Amino acid sequence: MSTIDTSKPHSARMYDYFLGGKDNYPVDVAAAEQVTSLFPAVSQMARTNRAFMHRASRLLAERGVRQFLDIGTGIPTEPNLHQIVQATAPDARVVYADNDPIVLRHAEALLHSAPEGKTAYVQADVREPGRILAVARETLDFTQPIALSLVALLHLVGDEDEPVRIVRELVESLAPGSYLTLSHATGDFDPETWERVVEVYRKGGTAAQVRSREEFSGFFTxxxxxxxxxxxxxxxxxxxxxxxxxxxxxxxxxVGHKS
Structure with missing residues (x-):
């Protein structure tokens, strides 16, 4: 099992702090409080993001999707995605992926599936789409529609890591009838503040990057x-x-639909 690096902040643990969780370390708290000092509504933003994830996942389950691939899962916070979709479709299958070892430690909470369905977890980075897809194929049927979630993740991937290519590779693997669910922070309304927020993340080793509405829309090409x-x-x-x-x-x- 990978060891947890507490010498530098991790975005998943900072997000946990914003949501009021306890699975974070002093280095995460310090960075998260820096962000809060720059953008006081960041905790509300985290809750807004989760609420969107719940609405989008529920809608797709109601539309008949029975398979979900959630990359950038974060530390479990109930209700988790599988709890949302299995409330509508108990037979839904969900694969989670994240790169923080602390999420792996809590993966048991992500694996309490409804008996009719199934959940699985892979520790991997979104920059390794091939690895994620290989493991996901052990649980999901890629000849059938899948709802792919990259929620509050791509603003933690800089252009140097080619996020457009990563999204394209992931979407190309999906069958027609699949969906892509995205959320992304933007600096459109206050660029100076968000430049400073991004700098906090980058100093901690995360290649953060906010994007414009036009740039975000490009992920749905x-x-x-x-x-x-x-x-x-x-x-x-x-x-x-x-x-x-x-x-x-x-x-x-x-949310984009693949025809």
Whole structure:
């Protein structure tokens, strides 16, 4: 098992702190508090993001999707994705992937599937799409539709790591009828603040990078956007409930359909 590096902050543990969790270390707290001092609504942003994930996953389960691949899972926070989708479809299968060893330590919480379904976990980085796909194929049938989630993840992948290529490789592996669910922080409304937030992450070793609406929309190239398209998180199907945060939260979201 990989050891946990407590000498530098990790984005998953910082996110856990923003959500009020306890699975973080002083180095994570220090970095997270730096971010909070720059952007006080960051905890609300984390809750807004999770609420979007819940709404999008529930909608796709209601549309008949029975397989989910969630990359960048983070430290388990109930309800987890499999709990959301298996409440609608008990036979749903879910594969989680994350690169933080502390998430692996908590993976048991992610593996309490409904008896009719199945969950699995792989410790891997999104920059290793081939490895993730290889392990996911042990649980998921890639000849059938899969909902791929990269929620609050791509803003932790710099252009130097070619996130557009990574997304394209992942989507190309999916069968027609599959979906791509994304959320992404943006500096469109306050670029100076977000430049400083990004610098906190980069100093900690995470290649963070906020993107514009146009750049974010580019991840959906070749896919048909589910209504209402690319919008701020609070505006994406608020009718589905589990809504957190106001219109001002700078988080773009979208769900694309592969025909």
């Amino acid at each position: 070749g896919l048909e956007l589910v209504d209402p398209g690319v919008v701020l998180a609070a505006r994406w199907h608020p009718d589905l409930g589990a809504r957190q945060g106001g219109e001002e939260i700078p988080l773009y979201v979208g």
